Every structure is written in C-alpha cells, then in structure tokens.
Amino acid sequence: MTARVRAARALGRILRGGAWSNVLLGNAGDDEGRVVAALTMDALRTHGLADTALGEASGRPLAKIQDEVRDLLRIAVGELDRGRTPPEIVTSASVDAVRELGHPRAAGFVNGVLRSVVSSGLPDLGAAERLGVPEWLRGRVRAEWGAAEAERFWAASAEPARVGLYGVDPESSHDRVPGVPDAWLADRPDPAFQVIDPASAAVARALEVEPGERVLDLAAAPGGKTAILLAATGPAGLVVAVDHHARRTRTAAERVPGAHWVRADGRHPPFDAGTFDRVLLDAPCSGLGTLRRRPEILRRVQESEVDRLAHLQGDLIDQAKALVKPGGRLVFSVCTVLASETTAHVDGGWREPDGLSAGRPWGKGRLLAPHLGPTDGMFVSILDS
Ligand SMILES: C[S@@+](CC[C@H](N)C(=O)[O-])C[C@H]1O[C@@H](n2cnc3c(N)ncnc32)[C@H](O)[C@@H]1O
Known part of the structure; x- marks a missing residue:
C-alpha cells in the first residue's frame, strides 16, 4: 500500500471513524510512516482550503463524492498547498492511488479535478477559512479578541507543534x-x-x-x-x-x-x-x-x-x-x-x-x-x- 493510500485511509478514520490524529499518527515509525503522517496532517490543516478548491473544481457538492475519493483529493490539495511535490506528480500519484483504493472508475474524475485545481491555482483564503473553522466559532473568537488576533491564532494553530x-x-x-x-x-x-x-x-x-x-x-x-x-x-x-x-x-x-x-x-x-x-x-x-x-x-x-x-x-x-x-x-x-x-x-x-x-x-x-x-x-x- 502506498503512503498516499495509507494517508487517505488514516484521514477517513480521523474524519469519520472518531480516531485522533495524535494517537493514530503519533508513533510514525519509519520514513514512510512519517510521510503518511505529514500527508494526513497537512490535509487536516487545509480542510477548509481543500473543500473550497474541490467544490469549485468538481462542480458538484462535496457530499456527492465518495468518501475515500474525497479524502484522497483532500490529501492532494494539502500537498499542492505545501508545494514540495510538483503538481503533475501529485495528480498522477493520486490517480494511481484512487485505483489502488478500489475506485478505478473515479480515476478520470480525480485527474480532471486536480488538473482544474492546478490550472486555476488554490484559492487565497484567510487562516480561519483555510483551517475550516466553523462559522459560529470564528465569530466567537473574533468577538472576544478582535479580528487581527483571532486570525493570528488560527494561523498559528495550523502549524505543527513542538514537544x-x-x-x-x-x-x-x-x-x-x-x-x-x-x-x-x-x-x-x-x-x-x-x-x-x-x-x-x-x-x-x-x-x-x-x-x-x-x-x-x-x-x-x-x-x-x-x-x-x-x-x-x-x-x-x-x-x-x-x-x-x-x-x-x-x-x-x-x-x-x-x-x-x-x-x-x-x-x-x-x-x-x-x-x-x-x-x-x-x-x-x-x-x-x-x-x-x-x-x-x-x-x-x-x-x-x-x-x-x-x-x-x-x-x-x-x-x-x-x-x-x-x-x-x-x-x-x-x-x-x-x-x-x-x-x-x-x-x-x-x-x-x-x-x-x-x-x-x-x-x-x-x-x-x-x-x-x-x-x-x-x-x-x-x-x-
Ligand atoms: C484536560 S484533560 C486532563 C489532562 C491532564 N491533566 C494531563 O495533563 O495529562 C481532562 C480530563 O478530565 C477528565 N474528566 C472529565 N470529566 C470529569 C469529571 N467529571 N471528573 C473528573 N475527571 C473528569 C477526562 O477524562 C480527562 O482525562
């Protein structure tokens, strides 16, 4: 199983299975484990960005995309945002991964969506929107601290922690x-x-x-x-x-x-x-x-x-x-x-x-x-x- 497929599965367990990322990915172990952890955490930290980008590129409500396919696309957007892997590699590896995940008929869809995301560029969002902070919570922190400090908090909360x-x-x-x-x-x-x-x-x-x-x-x-x-x-x-x-x-x-x-x-x-x-x-x-x-x-x-x-x-x-x-x-x-x-x-x-x-x-x-x-x-x- 490739790191990308493992990351998509981990993301699914976190988003829908109730797993905690720090527990599931905390003991990453070998190099591949660290790649899985990085891909998964980047996707969690760009959840709002991914949903905005994928919603625009796919032209359909995200809820209509199969869970595993959507997870794989979120991993790809997190990776594109990080900018370490060339976009064409992210796209082709995601197409391979969707087949490996058992959804060969979604290969063309994944290819098309990611090509569209790459060609239009990722949306320019504020820190809270990138993280996908719920509207009520964004409003509460903004009301308590003011907009500028609230935004600095969300931006810092999207960075990895030291221990x-x-x-x-x-x-x-x-x-x-x-x-x-x-x-x-x-x-x-x-x-x-x-x-x-x-x-x-x-x-x-x-x-x-x-x-x-x-x-x-x-x-x-x-x-x-x-x-x-x-x-x-x-x-x-x-x-x-x-x-x-x-x-x-x-x-x-x-x-x-x-x-x-x-x-x-x-x-x-x-x-x-x-x-x-x-x-x-x-x-x-x-x-x-x-x-x-x-x-x-x-x-x-x-x-x-x-x-x-x-x-x-x-x-x-x-x-x-x-x-x-x-x-x-x-x-x-x-x-x-x-x-x-x-x-x-x-x-x-x-x-x-x-x-x-x-x-x-x-x-x-x-x-x-x-x-x-x-x-x-x-x-x-x-x-x-
Ligand atoms: C923030 S955590 C504590 C972290 C811990 N002090 C540490 O530093 O590792 C809060 C804890 O409160 C516990 N808890 C929740 N409700 C409680 C209650 N009514 N009485 C006692 N503990 C409770 C939870 O199980 C959880 O372990």
Whole structure:
C-alpha cells in the first residue's frame, strides 16, 4: 500500500471513524510512516482550503463524492498547498492511488479535478477559512479578541507543534493514600518519560508544589501534569490523581505509577474538605488550544458541547475550592481559549501566575497560545486560600 493510500485511509478514520490524529499518527515509525503522517496532517490543516478548491473544481457538492475519493483529493490539495511535490506528480500519484483504493472508475474524475485545481491555482483564503473553522466559532473568537488576533491564532494553530520531554522521578511512589479505599487505586508499574507541551509544564509549575506536600490532581489523565507534580512533591509528599474515565485512568496509572490513581467524578470527590495543600484542576474542555496536534477538533466541536463543558468546569471548580486547605492553592487550567471556558470562571481573588512571561494576561488569568509563543493554547489562573 502506498503512503498516499495509507494517508487517505488514516484521514477517513480521523474524519469519520472518531480516531485522533495524535494517537493514530503519533508513533510514525519509519520514513514512510512519517510521510503518511505529514500527508494526513497537512490535509487536516487545509480542510477548509481543500473543500473550497474541490467544490469549485468538481462542480458538484462535496457530499456527492465518495468518501475515500474525497479524502484522497483532500490529501492532494494539502500537498499542492505545501508545494514540495510538483503538481503533475501529485495528480498522477493520486490517480494511481484512487485505483489502488478500489475506485478505478473515479480515476478520470480525480485527474480532471486536480488538473482544474492546478490550472486555476488554490484559492487565497484567510487562516480561519483555510483551517475550516466553523462559522459560529470564528465569530466567537473574533468577538472576544478582535479580528487581527483571532486570525493570528488560527494561523498559528495550523502549524505543527513542538514537544518537550519531562523526566519522571522513579523514587516518587507511595503505597497507600490515607482516606482513600485501596480498591480505588489503580496498579502502578514502572515510570517513564512523558512527552509534554511547555504550556502544560507551566500549569503544573504554577502550583509551586513544595517537597512533602499533599497534592490533588482532580482531572488528571493522561497524567502529563501529574508526573511533574509527583517529581515536585518528592518521596515525602503525596499526589492523588483523579479521573472520571475508566480506561484513561488505567492507562495514566501505567504511565505515572507513583501517583495514587482514583477513578471518580470530580463533581463528587471522595475526600474531605480542606484535605490538600495544592489542588490542580486541569479541567475537561473543548481543546481548542491543541489544534496544532489535533486539527480534527474543528470537525467535531459543537457550540452546545462548549456550553455543557463550561457548566461542568464550574461544578468542578466549586468542588476543587472546597478541597484546598486554608493557606493552600488551587490552579485552574484549560487547554482552550473561549471566554466561557476560561475568564468567565475566575473573578474575585483569582489571579495570574507569577513569573510566567509567556502569553498575555487575560481577565484574572494568563493566556498561553501558539500565536503568543511556542506553546499550545492554555488558560491558567490561581486562587490562594
Ligand atoms: C484536560 S484533560 C486532563 C489532562 C491532564 N491533566 C494531563 O495533563 O495529562 C481532562 C480530563 O478530565 C477528565 N474528566 C472529565 N470529566 C470529569 C469529571 N467529571 N471528573 C473528573 N475527571 C473528569 C477526562 O477524562 C480527562 O482525562
């Protein structure tokens, strides 16, 4: 199977099968795997551009084109946009690939559409249109930040992300958690390195955990920040990591075995009020800050789901506040950028973290974002009690 056909299949699994690109393509492996990943990610990042170009060139609604053929055409447009492969090679390889995919009768159609796209040139679109940002979302970000910053955000969100590595201290492990039934604690094999975005590391550090402290991570899987908290508390401290999702909790417990993993709904936490020195609430959110790694979020995000998540975040914040000891600290973060999921939750005594120069202040917190620095989008705010 050629890389192009593999990429078309991967794109189909992401667009219609619910697969996440960072999971499906994350371990690209050999050179061909990297080509497959690049073709697929470019197609996801130019989804709006491809749909505009293909709609004009094919003269028919895109929904009328067979799914696999449409995916292959999207891959070709992403490649034409990238400009590394000569257009005639993109066209002839796509024609071969559509046959390989089992659609020989579509070969002439693919050839004609791509020739038309090449001869008319790709449409000149703004960043949000190229990405294919839904109209309602484009409008919301524009209304909150202004048109110029919104456009810079969408442009930066269409670029590949860098990664950071964070070492997990193998000494930080505990056998029991006072007040937590053993049955709630997942198994914990060996620790490892975590791949983590600098914005996530900044959030974990905003908690300013001291060795020996008792720390709660209230929405913790897959455990990227948990690992950092664990290293900061050291062997004398304690990190309790809660997540509502069973499989994610199990996997996270394998990745970060030194924490005490508890599967629970953070809206009904099984701990007494005032139990923890530090609480991190890295809340479930729409994930719009992570588009560089998962551009397909734009194909799935719904306005009603954003509203539901904002409500859930509010409930989790209420619980998190109650679990912090007097004199302790709560950090609220989300990897998204909409006001209803970020600034709307923090007023009164909330503040932005000290010493964080990346990003910019936003309301009572700090906004990190790919157009403001080399990080994912993340909102972080601190409440000292
Ligand atoms: C943004 S992710 C956390 C990422 C994690 N802190 C990290 O750095 O790796 C949000 C997590 O919240 C979990 N979650 C969703 N609803 C929850 C709830 N009601 N209580 C606890 N966890 C929840 C999800 O399963 C997801 O793993």
